Every structure is written in C-alpha cells, then in structure tokens.
Amino acid sequence: MNLKPILHIPQSIWSKTQTGLASRGAGKRESACIWVGHREKHRWIVKGIIFLDDIPGTIANKRFHHTPNVVIQQIYELLRKEGFQIIADVHTHPALNVEMSELDKSHPTEFRIGFLSLILPNYGYPPITLKNIGFHEYLGNDKWTRVRYSNIIKRVKFTEDD
Numbered sequence: 167m168n169l170k171p172i173l174h175i176p177q178s179i180w181s182k183t184q185t186g187l188a189s190r191g192a193g194k195r196e197s198a199c200i201w202v203g204h205r206e207k208h209r210w211i212v213k214g215i216i217f218l219d220d221i222p223g224t225i226a227n228k229r230f231h232h233t234p235n236v237v238i239q240q241i242y243e244l245l246r247k248e249g250f251q252i253i254a255d256v257h258t259h260p261a262l263n264v265e266m267s268e269l270d271k272s273h274p275t276e277f278r279i280g281f282l283s284l285i286l287p288n289y290g291y292p293p294i295t296l297k298n299i300g301f302h303e304y305l306g307n308d309k310w311t312r313v314r315y316s317n318i319i320k321r322v323k324f325t326e327d328d
Contacts, residue, residue, distance in 0.1 A: 170280075171208050171210045172209055172320075172322070173210050173212070173253070174211045174323050174325050175201075175322065175324055176324075176326065176327045177325065179201070179214070180324060182215060183215055185290075186199065187199060187217075187256070187257070187258050187289070188291050190217060191219075191289040194228065195289070196227070196230060196289070197217070197219045197231065197257065197258050197289070197290065198224075198226075198256065199256050199257070200218065200252050200253075200254070200256070200275055201214070201255075204249075204250065204251060210254075211253075218233045219231075228260060231257055254283065255274060255275040255276075255284070256283075257284075258285070258289045259286070259300075261288065264286070266283065266310055277304065278304065280304065283310075284299055284300065284301055285299060285300035300312060301318045301321075
C-alpha cells in the first residue's frame with residue numbers, strides 16, 4: 167500500500183518546466199523553479215510554475231543556483247494569499263548526475279518532511295524522463311533520500327490539462 171501522496175502533474179506543466187528550465191539555463195548554467203498548487207493528504211496537485219531565474223536577486227551559474235531567503239518568503243506570502251502551497255522544487259544539473267549536492271541538501275526551498283526536490287540532467291535538455299531525473303524526498307533532520315524509479319512511477323501521475 168502506497169501511503170505517500172501521489173504527485174498529480176498536468177502534462178503541459180511537465181513540458182513547460184523542461185523547456186522553461188532549459189531555455190533559462192541556455193545549456194550553460196543551472197536553472198530552477200517551484201511547482202505550486204494544493205497539498206491534500208494523498209494527492210499533491212501541481213497547478214503552476216514559478217521560474218526562480220525570473221526573480222531579481224536570484225544567482226545562477228554552471229553548478230550553483232540560489233534564490234535569497236527574503237525572496238522565498240515573499241513567494242510564500244503571495245502563495246498564501248492566493249491559496250496555493252509549494253509542492254516541489256525542480257532544478258537542473260550539468261551532465262547526467264542528478265544526485266543532490268551538499269549545497270542542494272542544505273538549501274532547499276523548504277525544510278518540510280516529505281518535501282520533494284526534482285533534479286533534471288543536462289541543464290534540462292531532452293530527453294527528460296522519469297527514469298533519468300533525480301527525485302529526492304526530505305526525511306527531516308537534514309536527511310534526504312533519492313526515490314527509486316520503481317517508486318517514482320507509483321508516486322507520479324501525469325494528467326490532462328484542466
């Protein structure tokens with residue numbers, strides 16, 4: 167029995183995430199976004215994307231991406247007003263390595279047990295599939311786990327657009 171919430175992602179958001187991150191990084195640097203929507207007990211529903219590279223103050227280079235905490239707090243406030251929550255953060259890495267770096271582990275968008283951080287290889291350039299991404303879950307106490315592909319396919323449901 168799968169007690170973890172199912173991540174419901176509209177196919178268009180999955181596609182826009184990939185193309186948006188790839189275009190912003192231009193094959194030269196990391197890029198990042200957050201997925202926003204609603205977290206229910208057994209369903210996390212992605213409704214939109216915020217590309218962090220578009221926000222003033224965000225720093226990105228070949229192996230590093232950082233959005234200042236004050237900016238993240240402003241995003242939280244805006245999301246609260248709109249009735250949305252952060253579902254996951256998604257960022258790119260160069261080449262095929264989709265393991266979390268020490269910097270990734272120590273600077274997620276949120277320190278919430280169950281929080282998801284997805285890493286796309288090759289700065290987000292295709293082909294991107296559930297098999298070649300890093301799908302990481304925060305366990306608490308500064309610990310993360312990489313979710314195996316056999317479990318990713320149980321936890322991700324691509325949906326038609328609303």
